[in-house]
Amino acid sequence: MTDTPSRILVVDDEPSITDFVSYALKKEGYSADVVNNGEDAFAYASKNNYDLFILDIMLPGIDGYELCRRLRAKTNAPVLFLSARDTELDKVVGLEIGGDDYLAKPFGIRELIARVRALLRRGQGAEYPGASNAITASGITLDEDAHTASGDKGDIDLTPREFELLACLMKSAGKVVSREDLLRDAWGWEYLTETKTVDTHVKRLRDKIAAAGYDPSLVETVRGYGYRFKA
Amino acid sequence: MTDTPSRILVVDDEPSITDFVSYALKKEGYSADVVNNGEDAFAYASKNNYDLFILDIMLPGIDGYELCRRLRAKTNAPVLFLSARDTELDKVVGLEIGGDDYLAKPFGIRELIARVRALLRRGQGAEYPGASNAITASGITLDEDAHTASGDKGDIDLTPREFELLACLMKSAGKVVSREDLLRDAWGWEYLTETKTVDTHVKRLRDKIAAAGYDPSLVETVRGYGYRFKA
DNA sequence: AGAGCAAGTAACATCGTGATTACAACACCC
DNA sequence: GGGTGTTGTAATCACGATGTTACTTGCTCT
Numbered sequence: 001m002t003d004t005p006s007r008i009l010v011v012d013d014e015p016s017i018t019d020f021v022s023y024a025l026k027k028e029g030y031s032a033d034v035v036n037n038g039e040d041a042f043a044y045a046s047k048n049n050y051d052l053f054i055l056d057i058m059l060p061g062i063d064g065y066e067l068c069r070r071l072r073a074k075t076n077a078p079v080l081f082l083s084a085r086d087t088e089l090d091k092v093v094g095l096e097i098g099g100d101d102y103l104a105k106p107f108g109i110r111e112l113i114a115r116v117r118a119l120l121r122r123g124q125g126a127e128y129p130g131a132s133n134a135i136t137a138s139g140i141t142l143d144e145d146a147h148t149a150s151g152d153k154g155d156i157d158l159t160p161r162e163f164e165l166l167a168c169l170m171k172s173a174g175k176v177v178s179r180e181d182l183l184r185d186a187w188g189w190e191y192l193t194e195t196k197t198v199d200t201h202v203k204r205l206r207d208k209i210a211a212a213g214y215d216p217s218l219v220e221t222v223r224g225y226g227y228r229f230k231a
Numbered sequence: 232m233t234d235t236p237s238r239i240l241v242v243d244d245e246p247s248i249t250d251f252v253s254y255a256l257k258k259e260g261y262s263a264d265v266v267n268n269g270e271d272a273f274a275y276a277s278k279n280n281y282d283l284f285i286l287d288i289m290l291p292g293i294d295g296y297e298l299c300r301r302l303r304a305k306t307n308a309p310v311l312f313l314s315a316r317d318t319e320l321d322k323v324v325g326l327e328i329g330g331d332d333y334l335a336k337p338f339g340i341r342e343l344i345a346r347v348r349a350l351l352r353r354g355q356g357a358e359y360p361g362a363s364n365a366i367t368a369s370g371i372t373l374d375e376d377a378h379t380a381s382g383d384k385g386d387i388d389l390t391p392r393e394f395e396l397l398a399c400l401m402k403s404a405g406k407v408v409s410r411e412d413l414l415r416d417a418w419g420w421e422y423l424t425e426t427k428t429v430d431t432h433v434k435r436l437r438d439k440i441a442a443a444g445y446d447p448s449l450v451e452t453v454r455g456y457g458y459r460f461k462a
Numbered sequence: 463a464g465a466g467c468a469a470g471t472a473a474c475a476t477c478g479t480g481a482t483t484a485c486a487a488c489a490c491c492c
Numbered sequence: 493g494g495g496t497g498t499t500g501t502a503a504t505c506a507c508g509a510t511g512t513t514a515c516t517t518g519c520t521c522t
Contacts, residue, residue, distance in 0.1 A: 015303050015307065034307075162498095174376075174377050175377050176377060176378045193499095194500075199480060199481070199482095200482090201500095203482070203483095221481090222378050224479075225378055225391065228377065231377075392510070424510090424511065425512070427511090427512080427513090428510080428512075431510085433469095434470065434471065435509095452468095452470090454519070455467095463522105464522095465520100465522090467518105468518085468520095471514105471517085472514090472515080472516090473515100475513105476511085477508105477511095478508090478509080478510090479506105479509090480506095480508095481505080481507100482505075482506100483503085483505095484503085485502085486499100486500090486501085489498075489499095491494105492493105
């Protein structure tokens with residue numbers, strides 16, 4: 001799985017975001033360094049060879065755009081921008097300057113990882129051979145690239161949320177996942193939604209699983225703790 | 232397991248809570264310091280390198296939020312918030328400020344330890360997904376991730392309380408655990424329940440063990456002292 | 463053997479949790 | 493801009509879990 005884990009530099013001034021992102025990356029097996037301003041970022045980038053940069057656009061001192069320009073002079077590693085709000089302007093500017101992708105806050109942990117994986121793969125051919133983009137458990141296969149869920153009885157038509165929810169559950173198949181964890185991982189960082197909302201989505205997910213001819217009890221409820229996808 | 236025990240600072244003005252928390256942490260092998268106000272907390276944090284902070288939100292003087300902000304300027308050690316009641320507002324504010332997790336009172340000892348462990352693990356780079364935390368004794372295995380109790384005759388279906396109870400007993404397999412200890416460990420801090428209640432749950436637990444085909448006398452009663460899981 | 467106490471057992475009331483439904487807000491697509 | 497599909501929240505319902513009480517059983521010590 002990890003011949004040499006890809007090295008990633010995360011640049012953001014908000015600790016809550018860097019914590020979240022580095023937590024997500026490390027959980028996924030990447031090696032992540034964190035700095036909270038552009039100057040340090042540049043210094044770190046000079047000393048180490050990073051495979052990917054994740055930059056907030058809004059930074060004290062050197063902002064994300066400027067930092068990206070300077071990094072471009074040194075390296076051709078891909079750059080993923082983070083932006084506080086989903087303004088089209090930021091996106092356009094970011095991509096013009098040489099950013100390779102763009103993610104608006106708030107974003108989910110899995111969306112982040114998906115982008116990161118895509119960028120790393122794009123850049124260096126077969127960088128991550130072990131990391132397949134499909135999860136399979138109990139006869140259901142989730143294709144994260146195609147965003148489809150299928151099995152021997154055909155596809156299950158899912159909304160984005162339902163897909164993320166199922167992905168989180170299947171990724172931890174056999175283990176209980178709490179509503180809080182589901183909110184954090186499937187809904188995203190800074191989840192302001194009620195944990196009760198998860199219940200509703202689980203219900204909808206089960207309905208669709210059943211409608212497609214599969215066993216809705218694949219999503220087990222563990223009273224008092226959360227939900228668990230049958231292993 | 233313990234090369235160097237992680238150092239934890241507990242900040243709360245209620246002695247009943249600090250007692251409970253530090254007792255729980257030390258029992259688990261962590262090194263815990265206790266202070267009861269924000270000023271002392273900051274002074275301690277300046278002198279020592281802590282791996283984790285556990286802060287009550289309601290504090291005399293500097294409150295938990297403010298303290299967290301100041302700590303963030305000094306260290307990137309994770310912060311676990313405690314809150315009197317499960318108010319959604321507290322949660323949002325806490326996480327925005329840079330708290331890493333959130334625990335509403337009243338909480339159980341095992342839930343506390345689980346969070347602490349998760350936070351400390353998160354900080355130290357890689358996660359080891361393969362390492363499941365399971366307890367095995369006398370042919371029964373408790374899988375804390377899956378929240379299942381099983382053996383060669385299949386699963387034992389347990390309610391949350393029964394699971395916690397069995398976990399406490401199995402964790403001290405071969406040793407007598409008093410009803411008071413069981414209440415504290417399985418029920419949580421601020422156990423206002425009768426010790427007699429433990430008897431009822433032991434009965435129910437034994438019934439379920441027997442119903443699943445196992446030997447209910449695995450849970451032995453030690454007259455005058457408490458219960459003991461057969462080693 | 464019998465008193466006294468500890469534990470087992472059963473029954474019951476209450477509470478909490480999750481399932482379910484309905485509805486409102488919102489985004490997106492034509 | 494209208495319409496459709498998606499998403500979050502509130503209200504309701506039903507059932508299982510929990511704690512307590514009362515009663516029974518059984519051990520222990522004199």
